[in-house]
Amino acid sequence: MEELKTFPLFNTCTDEELQELLQSPHRREEYVAGDLLVNAGTPCRSLMLLAQGTVETRMGGANGREVVIEQMRSPTVLAPAFLFAEDNTIPVEVSMRTDGVVWYINREAFFNFMTQHPHVLRAFLQTLSARSRFLSGKVKGFAVKGLRDRVLDHIRKHDTITNVSETAEQLGVARPSLSRVLAELQADGLVERINLSNNVKAYRAVIQK
């Protein structure tokens, strides 16, 4: 139960309230790295709470092209947008990147819980909204920007790039393409290559005036 209190969704809840929620059907499941949590197309029938570990969501293409959409660390709500949808099939594949723990809580019980505890409802709406904003930004990134801008955005968000292959995968581009763009950005003075304390090479955005 202490695990649940780490969630923003519940951090306004008293112990009594959580006890009340846990009266209803639920379960706690442990996973190891690599486990497949949900297959694309699976219907979402429970609230899924990632209490420990890191997951990776992927959207597969028919042509074999695959794009890593996102990595999420605990604590986080998985697939909140499909729990109450009319079509509640989850369109992405979710797998564990590390060992981890997921709680499953009955949908209707959670729904009733929300109606009785407005602060939880509000937090859930915020969670849902954050997902929408994230996707919205994603669309904007793909639709409106060239690769150079996408790379710069990514560096600014993550401070540095220490793993080109992985970053290329996250951005949905081929590794040599990313290498090339990084070289260009370096030539233009927008990005520099530095050595981290642990003597690892990294790319970092040059501080602009």
Added chain:
Amino acid sequence: MEELKTFPLFNTCTDEELQELLQSPHRREEYVAGDLLVNAGTPCRSLMLLAQGTVETRMGGANGREVVIEQMRSPTVLAPAFLFAEDNTIPVEVSMRTDGVVWYINREAFFNFMTQHPHVLRAFLQTLSARSRFLSGKVKGFAVKGLRDRVLDHIRKHDTITNVSETAEQLGVARPSLSRVLAELQADGLVERINLSNNVKAYRAVIQK
């Protein structure tokens, strides 16, 4: 008030319930085609209900490249995902494509209304979820598919293409590129050109066995 009853969000509501909601601050605004409803970056403080007309949402890029993301017909909830978000600025520009009517309803009043009427809450959650799914599909489209597939998807959704320029804009590609792909699809027998009853030319997907 009859306008509000056309919304799926309220179609389970009695007249009394709607009366109750309309006790709280709200207003009804009329617009003409071309009016700008919300500028990108505007915070969202009220529930916005498009009761009449059609809107167009755009995401602008710094480089001048613009992509039409979506058109929405009444009745529909505008920007539901930003009403209760922590960062509630709307990231898109919304403008009227036709004359129309928008209702604005106080956020907190609506929130309280939802907590007291679970069927409205459920409908609102479904609306939010549908938006997420839409965006999710959009991301998948951009990330995972080539232009040919995007065009085929678009034709299947819309049955026909009667306006190449507009379609190109909606898909976020240059018009000649779309023309070229349409010609290829035609050569491959996946798309055919037909004459509509009103003697307008159109592209249509060939029925596959």
Added chain:
DNA sequence: GGTAAAGTGTAACATTTGTTACGAGGGCTT
């Protein structure tokens, strides 16, 4: 009916990104 405007198909060329291949360097094991 004539004229301007808008939409369209098409071609040539530029730009961006993907693909494939190869060699250099670093860390790890033996």
Added chain:
DNA sequence: AAGCCCTCGTAACAAATGTTACACTTTACC
């Protein structure tokens, strides 16, 4: 130290899409 594996940079080429330009048709309007 040798061998291996992984990541990376780089180059040459291929594929996809954008850009520009022009001629043709249809539409709208006077």
